[in-house]
Amino acid sequence: MLKIWSMKQKQQQDESAATGPKKKKVTAAQLRVQKDLSELSLGSTMKTDFPNPDDILNFTLTIEPDEGMYKGGRFNFNFAINQNFPHDPPKVKCTQKIYHPNIDLEGNVCLNILREDWKPVLNLNAVIVGLQFLFLEPNASDPLNKEAAEDLKSNREGFKRNVRSAMGGGAVKGQSYERVLK
Amino acid sequence: MAADSALTNGADSQRLRWKYLDRILSRPGPFTDPDWEPGEAVIEGLSRAKILVIGAGGLGCEILKNLALSGFKDIHVIDMDTIDVSNLNRQFLFRHADVGKYKADVAARFVEKRVKGVKITPYCGKIQDKDEDYYMQFAMVVCGLDSIEARRWINATLVGLFNEEDPDSLKPLIDGGTEGFKGQARVVFPTMTSCIECQLDMHAPRAAVPLCTLATIPRQPQHCIEWAHIIAWEEERKDITLDTDDPEHITWLFQKALKRAQEFNISGVTYSMTQGVVKNIIPAIASTNAIVAASCCNEAFKLATNSNPFLGIPETDNYMMYTGDESIYTYTFQHIKKPDCPVCGNLAKNLEVDSKSTLQEFIDSLAERPEAQLKKPTIRTEAKSLYYQSPPALEEQTRPNLSKKLSELVSDGEEVAIQDPAFQIAFKFKLVFKK
Ligand SMILES: [Zn+2]
Numbered sequence: 001m002l003k004i005w006s007m008k009q010k011q012q013q014d015e016s017a018a019t020g021p022k023k024k025k026v027t028a029a030q031l032r033v034q035k036d037l038s039e040l041s042l043g044s045t046m047k048t049d050f051p052n053p054d055d056i057l058n059f060t061l062t063i064e065p066d067e068g069m070y071k072g073g074r075f076n077f078n079f080a081i082n083q084n085f086p087h088d089p090p091k092v093k094c095t096q097k098i099y100h101p102n103i104d105l106e107g108n109v110c111l112n113i114l115r116e117d118w119k120p121v122l123n124l125n126a127v128i129v130g131l132q133f134l135f136l137e138p139n140a141s142d143p144l145n146k147e148a149a150e151d152l153k154s155n156r157e158g159f160k161r162n163v164r165s166a167m168g169g170g171a172v173k174g175q176s177y178e179r180v181l182k
Numbered sequence: 183m184a185a186d187s188a189l190t191n192g193a194d195s196q197r198l199r200w201k202y203l204d205r206i207l208s209r210p211g212p213f214t215d216p217d218w219e220p221g222e223a224v225i226e227g228l229s230r231a232k233i234l235v236i237g238a239g240g241l242g243c244e245i246l247k248n249l250a251l252s253g254f255k256d257i258h259v260i261d262m263d264t265i266d267v268s269n270l271n272r273q274f275l276f277r278h279a280d281v282g283k284y285k286a287d288v289a290a291r292f293v294e295k296r297v298k299g300v301k302i303t304p305y306c307g308k309i310q311d312k313d314e315d316y317y318m319q320f321a322m323v324v325c326g327l328d329s330i331e332a333r334r335w336i337n338a339t340l341v342g343l344f345n346e347e348d349p350d351s352l353k354p355l356i357d358g359g360t361e362g363f364k365g366q367a368r369v370v371f372p373t374m375t376s377c378i379e380c381q382l383d384m385h386a387p388r389a390a391v392p393l394c395t396l397a398t399i400p401r402q403p404q405h406c407i408e409w410a411h412i413i414a415w416e417e418e419r420k421d422i423t424l425d426t427d428d429p430e431h432i433t434w435l436f437q438k439a440l441k442r443a444q445e446f447n448i449s450g451v452t453y454s455m456t457q458g459v460v461k462n463i464i465p466a467i468a469s470t471n472a473i474v475a476a477s478c479c480n481e482a483f484k485l486a487t488n489s490n491p492f493l494g495i496p497e498t499d500n501y502m503m504y505t506g507d508e509s510i511y512t513y514t515f516q517h518i519k520k521p522d523c524p525v526c527g528n529l530a531k532n533l534e535v536d537s538k539s540t541l542q543e544f545i546d547s548l549a550e551r552p553e554a555q556l557k558k559p560t561i562r563t564e565a566k567s568l569y570y571q572s573p574p575a576l577e578e579q580t581r582p583n584l585s586k587k588l589s590e591l592v593s594d595g596e597e598v599a600i601q602d603p604a605f606q607i608a609f610k611f612k613l614v615f616k617k
Contacts, residue, residue, distance in 0.1 A: 027564065084330060084331045
């Protein structure tokens with residue numbers, strides 16, 4: 001142990017470490033989210049909302065696709081990040097009931113990097129890019145809303161019509177959806 | 183010979199128990215450092231060393247037993263859990279009559295009874311309950327945890343404890359972990375060698391099945407249980423917070439999973455499998471725990487006595503991985519410290535500030551600091567977002583803080599973390615108010 005200490009003294013840089021009153025320190029998860037937020041590129045189609053600005057681990061992301069079948073809609077996702085981030089992925093849920101093959105009626109999202117393919121090197125930007133992509137390219141092979149996936153697979157034009165009516169607050173096959181038009 | 187004097191010194195037959203241990207500590211071996219002085223002082227040092235064990239579960243039982251049998255005499259142990267009947271197969275310090283009691287308490291009493299002269303001080307609660315003063319009293323910390331979150335917490339705490347002017351503030355962290363037939367033992371010298379946070383990517387992420395597989399084409403009984411856990415509960419019992427220790431909750435999930443398994447012609451869903459999947463219980467192999475704990479305790483012994491080179495000496499190996507699932511393989515290597523590690527990469531420095539100056543003035547002064555010109559800083563404390571450059575919504579919400587006085591935003595000595603796009607890593611300062 002003492003040997004280690006003398007090595008430390010050799011290693012010592014010119015900086016002096018802080019001492020003083022003991023206060024809560026910014027957590028590793030907060031540091032990482034802070035970094036991720038500073039690297040977020042939201043463009044013109046996305047914005048964030050922080051219900052409590054002091055709490056950066058919980059916020060809402062709004063996506064307004066400017067192309068594709070979901071153009072004209074406004075979609076809200078709740079982000080809940082725990083203190084084990086980035087080991088654990090953020091928990092992301094759609095807060096509206098929408099018609100989408102990869103999002104179920106409870107708002108669960110089937111996006112590989114939110115679950116099976118999450119790695120600590122991925123950041124929040126990767127997640128929002130992934131979410132945005134879901135609206136440009138809904139994917140029938142990873143279905144969470146089975147009906148919507150079937151529609152997309154069998155009849156793309158019919159699917160598009162269903163998207164429009166669901167976004168307007170209409171019903172598709174007896175299931176009513178929330179109005180999400182801007 | 184020095185060993186003899188140690189024997190006569192205690193003057194009782196008790197010391198005979200340590201005869202061979204004393205021999206190791208009483209004469210140099212082929213690998214001991216030439217400067218090392220064997221003998222009574224080393225033996226004394228070992229019995230006086232105060233060591234903290236975090237976790238009294240599968241690994242913890244082994245660690246406590248090994249440390250006590252290696253000559254440590256002042257051992258503390260923290261664990262918040264109580265004993266479950268399913269622990270008894272491998273957590274050998276517990277008996278059936280102990281079910282429901284605190285692990286730390288029972289483990290401490292058992293080892294004290296079996297190894298005379300050892301004092302074990304239990305604390306039944308969370309590591310987060312304790313402050314820096316508490317951790318400061320130990321010579322080193324040994325972790326036998328199954329939670330990455332708890333490891334990250336103790337790691338950050340020990341890094342934060344370190345103060346260059348005080349040799350005693352350097353607390354080696356010995357960490358053991360197992361998962362089935364795999365495990366690792368590693369030693370961290372906070373701020374000197376790669377820390378737990380530097381090594382975060384060494385933890386395999388929990389294997390997850392795609393959500394759409396769970397939702398549409400379950401193939402295994404576990405898929406049905408995960409479906410009940412993630413999807414069915416949310417749909418039907420959204421307003422009840424799932425408590426994985428509540429038998430009613432587990433029974434509900436089990437019934438749901440069973441029904442779904444029948445729909446898809448899948449067999450094998452059981453109550454205990456439901457419990458295992460929901461609580462993410464990784465099958466523990468007693469021998470893996472024994473191997474990893476033994477390695478951790480050998481390092482603790484060598485660290486406390488300097489009798490032999492140990493894992494974690496800066497610029498040498500600090501990580502031993504063990505794999506027993508395909509024959510047997512171990513590999514010991516040096517995990518390199520990450521310069522941009524958010525925990526050990528940049529230590530908090532004291533920064534004297536005028537408490538009456540505004541946040542804007544403080545931010546302007548950061549742009550002129552010689553070591554790092556922070557031109558677009560984002561800045562927060564643990565509790566507050568002081569100023570964010572982006573995203574735009576957060577910038578707008580925190581902008582009013584710019585005209586506030588520092589004394590309104592932070593307390594004297596509080597830590598702030600500053601992120602700037604020009605740097606990969608956050609800077610940490612403790613703001614000390616000018617008197
Ligand atoms: Zn580190």
